[in-house]
Amino acid sequence: MNKIENNQLLKLGLVVDDIYVAAKNFSELFGIEMPEIILPPEEVTQDPTGETYTIFRGEHVPARVKLANLQMGPVTVELLEPLDEASPYTEFKQKHGQGVQFITFTINGFEEHINFLEEKDIPLVHKGEYGSGRYCFFDSVPQLGVMLGLQELGRKSDRT
Amino acid sequence: MTNQSQVQNGVLGTKVIAQIGILVNDIEAVSQAYADFFGVEKPAWSWTGTLEVAQTEFEGAPSEARSKLAFFDMGSLQLELIEPDQHPSTWRNYLNEHGEGPHHIAFIIDGMKEKVTLMESRNMPLVQKGEYTGGRYAYMDTFKDLKILIELLENDK
Numbered sequence: 001m002n003k004i005e006n007n008q009l010l011k012l013g014l015v016v017d018d019i020y021v022a023a024k025n026f027s028e029l030f031g032i033e034m035p036e037i038i039l040p041p042e043e044v045t046q047d048p049t050g051e052t053y054t055i056f057r058g059e060h061v062p063a064r065v066k067l068a069n070l071q072m073g074p075v076t077v078e079l080l081e082p083l084d085e086a087s088p089y090t091e092f093k094q095k096h097g098q099g100v101q102f103i104t105f106t107i108n109g110f111e112e113h114i115n116f117l118e119e120k121d122i123p124l125v126h127k128g129e130y131g132s133g134r135y136c137f138f139d140s141v142p143q144l145g146v147m148l149g150l151q152e153l154g155r156k157s158d159r160t
Numbered sequence: 161m162t163n164q165s166q167v168q169n170g171v172l173g174t175k176v177i178a179q180i181g182i183l184v185n186d187i188e189a190v191s192q193a194y195a196d197f198f199g200v201e202k203p204a205w206s207w208t209g210t211l212e213v214a215q216t217e218f219e220g221a222p223s224e225a226r227s228k229l230a231f232f233d234m235g236s237l238q239l240e241l242i243e244p245d246q247h248p249s250t251w252r253n254y255l256n257e258h259g260e261g262p263h264h265i266a267f268i269i270d271g272m273k274e275k276v277t278l279m280e281s282r283n284m285p286l287v288q289k290g291e292y293t294g295g296r297y298a299y300m301d302t303f304k305d306l307k308i309l310i311e312l313l314e315n316d317k
Contacts, residue, residue, distance in 0.1 A: 003197060028170075073176030083280055141260060141261065
């Protein structure tokens with residue numbers, strides 16, 4: 001592998017303090033219906049099978065976040081309100097405050113891409129597997145001016 | 161359910177993001193990194209116009225501020241890299257305050273004056289505006305509401 005296989009930017013991740021207010025402001029300004037606010041579970045336990053996980057800077061953590069997706073044409077703006085616990089979103093908020101945290105591309109070959117980028121000195125920050133897909137973030141600000149996000153869709157067992 | 165035309169149009173008449181603008185300190189190095197990582201050609205950067213050409217206004221007063229710009233096509237939108245000079249501008253001030261990172265999302269609109277007025281009436285003030293070959297831009301301070309600035313682009317027909 002010698003490049004990220006896809007350069008179609010699909011998603012912007014936007015960290016906010018109050019997801020209800022931000023979602024309402026976007027939906028009013030752009031004439032979008034108010035999106036569903038997806039709440040994280042109150043109690044989380046690590047999946048004993050290892051089939052699903054969230055690993056932030058090498059540690060298994062819940063990394064809970066409230067989510068809402070706004071469809072802005074072909075691009076999705078993902079609003080993120082992190083809970084006050086370790087996660088890439090909380091880390092961004094502490095460092096930068098509110099704002100666009102990452103841009104995401106969809107790829108095939110999840111671990112291969114992680115290896116490719118780490119070999120190029122772009123360290124992995126976070127990765128998660130939720131069953132029907134997986135996503136990861138990289139410390140790419142020094143090279144790309146923004147955090148790079150990659151996602152792969154489909155169940156692990158469907159991967160070729 | 162809101163009325164259909166409102167749902168489709170909103171205040172700007174569009175919800176399609178045309179560009180994401182990212183502030184950087186070294187446009188050469190960052191352009192090269194995008195080109196390398198995504199396997200695309202490295203675009204040449206160019207300066208925004210001089211004060212006389214661009215008629216740049218920042219916070220209501222003429223400004224000599226300029227930026228180097230480079231554009232990458234990334235599917236439905238362009239990723240715009242911006243390296244500002246040292247003159248005060250929304251670019252330079254934001255970069256000093258926040259460091260490198262996303263500064264705005266841009267929308268292509270019709271009727272610049274009307275859209276600016278509409279947004280200002282919603283407490284989203286004009287921060288900076290200017291002309292480019294074939295059109296004009298306006299940065300609106302939407303940070304309070306949206307946590308990202310909005311750039312309006314109007315291209316001549």
